[in-house]
Amino acid sequence: MEASNRFGVLSVYFGIAGLLATIGITEAERVRIPGFGHLLTWMDRLGLVRPPPPDQAPEWRPRGLLDLSDDRVLQWILVYSVCFAIWAMLMALLAEHQREESSSLGLGFILGALALYVHGFEYGMSALLAGGVALVLLRRGET
Known part of the structure; x- marks a missing residue:
C-alpha cells in the first residue's frame, strides 16, 4: 500500500467491514428466536x-x-457496523481532501453509505446527500 492512497484503501476496508457487519446483524435478527x-x-x-x-x-x-x-x-455489532460505515465515508472524504489518486475513494464512500442504507433508507440517502454536499464544498474550496 502506497502512502499516496492510504486513506482511500482504508476507506474500502472500513466500508467492507461495515457492510459485512450490517448484513450479519440483519440476518441474525431475521433468523433469531427470541428467548432461545x-x-x-x-x-x-x-x-x-x-x-x-x-x-x-x-x-x-x-x-x-x-x-x-x-x-x-x-x-x-450494530454500533460497530454504523461506526465502520461512518469511518469509511470520512476516510473517503479525507482521501479526496488529500487529493489521492485512486478509484477506491468512491468505492469506500459508497460501501459506507450502503451499510447505512441497510439499516434504513433515510440513513443511507442522508449519508449520500451529506457526502455529495461535502464533496462539492471540498472541490469548490480547492479552486
Whole structure:
C-alpha cells in the first residue's frame, strides 16, 4: 500500500467491514428466536459456561456490565457496523481532501453509505446527500 492512497484503501476496508457487519446483524435478527439464547447455547457447547455445583440449583444473579446476551451482542455489532460505515465515508472524504489518486475513494464512500442504507433508507440517502454536499464544498474550496 502506497502512502499516496492510504486513506482511500482504508476507506474500502472500513466500508467492507461495515457492510459485512450490517448484513450479519440483519440476518441474525431475521433468523433469531427470541428467548432461545443462541449465544449461551454456543458458549455451553464450548465449555465456557460454568454449570452450578451438583448439589445446588441454578440461581438468578443481577446482570453485570460484562454479562453477554444475544441482545447485547447484536447491539454491539450494530454500533460497530454504523461506526465502520461512518469511518469509511470520512476516510473517503479525507482521501479526496488529500487529493489521492485512486478509484477506491468512491468505492469506500459508497460501501459506507450502503451499510447505512441497510439499516434504513433515510440513513443511507442522508449519508449520500451529506457526502455529495461535502464533496462539492471540498472541490469548490480547492479552486
